Amino acid sequence: MNYFPDEVLEHVFDFITSHKDRNSVSLVCKSWYKIEKFSRQKVFIGNCYSISPERLIARFPGLKSLTLKGKPHFADFNLVPDDWGGFLYPWIKAMAKSRIGLEELRLKRMVVSDESLELLSKSFPNFRSLVLVSCEGFSTDGLAAIAANCKLLRELDLQENEVEDHRGHWLSCFPETSTSLVSLNFACLKGEINLASLERLVARSPNLKSLRLNRAVPFDMLQKLLMRAPQLVDLGTGSYVHDPSSEAYNKLKAAIQSCNSIRSLSGFLEVAPRCMSAIYPICKNLTFLNLSYAAGLQSNELTNLIQHCRKLQRLWILDCIGDKGLGVVASTCKELQELRVFPSDPFDAGNAAVTEEGLVLVSAGCPKLNSLLYFCQQMTNAALITVAKNCFGAIVRSCKGLKRLSLSGLLTDQVFYYIGMYAKQLEMLSIAFAGDSDKGMLYVLNGCKKLRKLEIRDCPFGDAALLEDMGKYETMRSLWMSSCEVTLGACKTLAKKMPNLNVEIINESEQVEFNLDDRLKVDKMYLYRTVVGHRKDAPEFVWLL
Amino acid sequence: MENTSAYQNDLNLKATELRLGLPGTTDEETAVPGVRNNKRPLQEVAAAADEKCGANGKSAPPSKAQIVGWPPVQSYRKNNLPAKKPETEAGIYVKVSMDGAPYLRKIDLRVYKGYSELLQALENMFKFTAGEYSEREGYKGSDYAPTYEDKDGDWMLAGDVPWQMFITSCKRLRIMKGSEARGLGYGTV
Numbered sequence: 092m093n094y095f096p097d098e099v100l101e102h103v104f105d106f107i108t109s110h111k112d113r114n115s116v117s118l119v120c121k122s123w124y125k126i127e128k129f130s131r132q133k134v135f136i137g138n139c140y141s142i143s144p145e146r147l148i149a150r151f152p153g154l155k156s157l158t159l160k161g162k163p164h165f166a167d168f169n170l171v172p173d174d175w176g177g178f179l180y181p182w183i184k185a186m187a188k189s190r191i192g193l194e195e196l197r198l199k200r201m202v203v204s205d206e207s208l209e210l211l212s213k214s215f216p217n218f219r220s221l222v223l224v225s226c227e228g229f230s231t232d233g234l235a236a237i238a239a240n241c242k243l244l245r246e247l248d249l250q251e252n253e254v255e256d257h258r259g260h261w262l263s264c265f266p267e268t269s270t271s272l273v274s275l276n277f278a279c280l281k282g283e284i285n286l287a288s289l290e291r292l293v294a295r296s297p298n299l300k301s302l303r304l305n306r307a308v309p310f311d312m313l314q315k316l317l318m319r320a321p322q323l324v325d326l327g328t329g330s331y332v333h334d335p336s337s338e339a340y341n342k343l344k345a346a347i348q349s350c351n352s353i354r355s356l357s358g359f360l361e362v363a364p365r366c367m368s369a370i371y372p373i374c375k376n377l378t379f380l381n382l383s384y385a386a387g388l389q390s391n392e393l394t395n396l397i398q399h400c401r402k403l404q405r406l407w408i409l410d411c412i413g414d415k416g417l418g419v420v421a422s423t424c425k426e427l428q429e430l431r432v433f434p435s436d437p438f439d440a441g442n443a444a445v446t447e448e449g450l451v452l453v454s455a456g457c458p459k460l461n462s463l464l465y466f467c468q469q470m471t472n473a474a475l476i477t478v479a480k481n482c483f484g485a486i487v488r489s490c491k492g493l494k495r496l497s498l499s500g501l502l503t504d505q506v507f508y509y510i511g512m513y514a515k516q517l518e519m520l521s522i523a524f525a526g527d528s529d530k531g532m533l534y535v536l537n538g539c540k541k542l543r544k545l546e547i548r549d550c551p552f553g554d555a556a557l558l559e560d561m562g563k564y565e566t567m568r569s570l571w572m573s574s575c576e577v578t579l580g581a582c583k584t585l586a587k588k589m590p591n592l593n594v595e596i597i598n599e600s601e602q603v604e605f606n607l608d609d610r611l612k613v614d615k616m617y618l619y620r621t622v623v624g625h626r627k628d629a630p631e632f633v634w635l636l
Numbered sequence: 637m638e639n640t641s642a643y644q645n646d647l648n649l650k651a652t653e654l655r656l657g658l659p660g661t662t663d664e665e666t667a668v669p670g671v672r673n674n675k676r677p678l679q680e681v682a683a684a685a686d687e688k689c690g691a692n693g694k695s696a697p698p699s700k701a702q703i704v705g706w707p708p709v710q711s712y713r714k715n716n717l718p719a720k721k722p723e724t725e726a727g728i729y730v731k732v733s734m735d736g737a738p739y740l741r742k743i744d745l746r747v748y749k750g751y752s753e754l755l756q757a758l759e760n761m762f763k764f765t766a767g768e769y770s771e772r773e774g775y776k777g778s779d780y781a782p783t784y785e786d787k788d789g790d791w792m793l794a795g796d797v798p799w800q801m802f803i804t805s806c807k808r809l810r811i812m813k814g815s816e817a818r819g820l821g822y823g824t825v
Contacts, residue, residue: 338760
């Protein structure tokens, strides 16, 4: 190993891209550690509080591409109060100060201020890619700074963020000389867009492959954009409402005919069903179709469309497709790998349009199915076993390949026994309203060796389960427990015995910390491994034990 | 736990049965031991609301379960899924006839946002020009006049009443031509 010059080793390491492999490489010997350290460009940080910006920069000074995740997953369901944390600014400030050559930034569930976006846009001359998923805290002013200052920007991808919209001038901030855009997604913006600027931007971006529009982009604009960018691979429509007998509609039909490269289609935030036939010509090439926001389409309109989509690999759809509609999916989409069926009315559980029957049909007809999200009212054992036999093997008996699972309902400890025994590849598990006793949680903690994230709500798991194997949590990214049977005393014990874990209590009541009895049940606990101890930015309602 | 034997007799099938509802939404009478039942299930809440309705004699919307974060749908999605309202309301289809045309057409009035869009569509469909509308003179500068039959059975000139009122009262459309149109007081061309 020591006989190779460093440059050769570095070149070899270039081919090692997965984070896990690179981490292993750095453990081999000091010399490999050093070479790997300076040549590492991409870093993934699953919990922004597990390490500090300063330590990251010291560890990987050659950093070019950073992925950061902030809030716990259950924040998606409003279980985490505002101001909990996950701020981007300290990271940008530290990287700017150390002259890191940042080129790519991917963020999930972080709080991103306009100030941090502006600093970002001015501090990294080679910056080219910004992806924000489920973030908040910024407005279109921050986007304007990115557009104006990042001369080499290739990708601006905004997915499901809460953005304060100060109207559409941010698009006009892309300089006329900017021609490098490859991907632009602003579907989550709620406000108006300067349409003329958008058209000019698209016209001068010959490398544009992915374009996702927001609701404010009208139907007749879509046709103009497609004429400018027939090379698109991924399209998200804006408003898709028009009169099918109009000139604009005919023009769109013609424009779509020349878009042979489109493989991925989404949007339809407003939709006129009778306009959907314009899309049919490109359906045969689609591999990803997302109609999960198209509330205006009924089941037969959906199936008419899907019948043309024989090559579909991923489908996101609303439950108004119905069981019969899923039958059509099953008989048409033989290449299907991923299916997500969302409730069209999340609050009206009584009128669910899909039942287990639809799922059984899909599992029987789609042999390649490996990823599933399915909201329905009830599922019997019989149905689940059929589904499991058809595609995953038997979930209960041999869920060998399963990496992520969410369960809820009247489950006893038995299910967790099986999960612990068979789901050896399981990395993420979410449990709600299930289990009988501590045994359930212990089966999982003991059996799932690769478990990284465990999140539990409203289950009868308590101190005994929490404290049985404290070392286990150092092998995991994080544990969330809310509305369980865990007491304050047990949390304190855990925090005291495990200095490499941060144990945080989220307390939303009026009570003051030092008055409390250790026997008090904790409402929300979030613990995670870290190398930098307590975080400095915790708000008042988060207690750091 | 005392119920263990009952489950074992059941071949543990009940134990592994998945339900996506909350505890308490089952038909069973005995509560499963160890499962927290302090969250009020959907049916109970809805029932309570119904009782209130009965007592007061006026209808209150049934309140859904007040449990935070359930069902586990991303709050972004909950906030941004368009409500099942205007866009998905049934279309208002009316027949359109034009004097001298061999057959009628049908259009959906909901697709248009106002009179100008409607007129443009009619002009395209039947290949004519409607002329300029004014309240005083109707459609000036054309041999044609767009008219409609309202709920009372009267033939009205299209354009006089607000759009929303028009689409709810219009039963059918007729594009009148020539002398009949002039008969409505358009003056000579």
